[in-house]
Amino acid sequence: MKIEFRKITSNASPFEIKNSTFISRGTFRKLSHKLALLDFHLYAPASLVCDRCGSEYLHELDKKVSLKVSDGTFEGEDLDVIEFFDHYVDFDAIMTSEIEAERSDYHFCPKCKKQETTGE
Numbered sequence: 099m100k101i102e103f104r105k106i107t108s109n110a111s112p113f114e115i116k117n118s119t120f121i122s123r124g125t126f127r128k129l130s131h132k133l134a135l136l137d138f139h140l141y142a143p144a145s146l147v148c149d150r151c152g153s154e155y156l157h158e159l160d161k162k163v164s165l166k167v168s169d170g171t172f173e174g175e176d177l178d179v180i181e182f183f184d185h186y187v188d189f190d191a192i193m194t195s196e197i198e199a200e201r202s203d204y205h206f207c208p209k210c211k212k213q214e215t216t217g218e
């Protein structure tokens with residue numbers, strides 16, 4: 099899903115994206131001429147392989163995300179702004195990068211995670 103920057107208004111607009119990889123629901127609104135804010139809930143279940151024991155397990159990414167996107171280069175102080183250069187906000191790309199960022203970390207299956215925290 100892509101939305102043109104100039105069509106984003108200062109009133110929060112709801113959106114929902116559902117596909118085979120994730121479900122995302124939230125709102126987007128314009129903060130300034132070239133800046134918009136996205137608030138959403140992202141749910142993405144996936145089968146992952148544990149980095150410790152190698153067993154496959156179901157990992158359910160389930161989190162609230164709030165991020166800013168800019169139309170072109172962002173020249174402010176905020177480092178967490180995602181820039182788009184074709185005047186469209188690409189929601190699918192945002193969700194995919196959120197999911198990738200989470201999965202590029204080490205991930206342990208629930209059993210190993212438990213051992214990690216209890217020190218067994």
Ligand SMILES: [Zn+2]
Nearest residue numbers: 148151207210
């Ligand atoms: Zn494990």
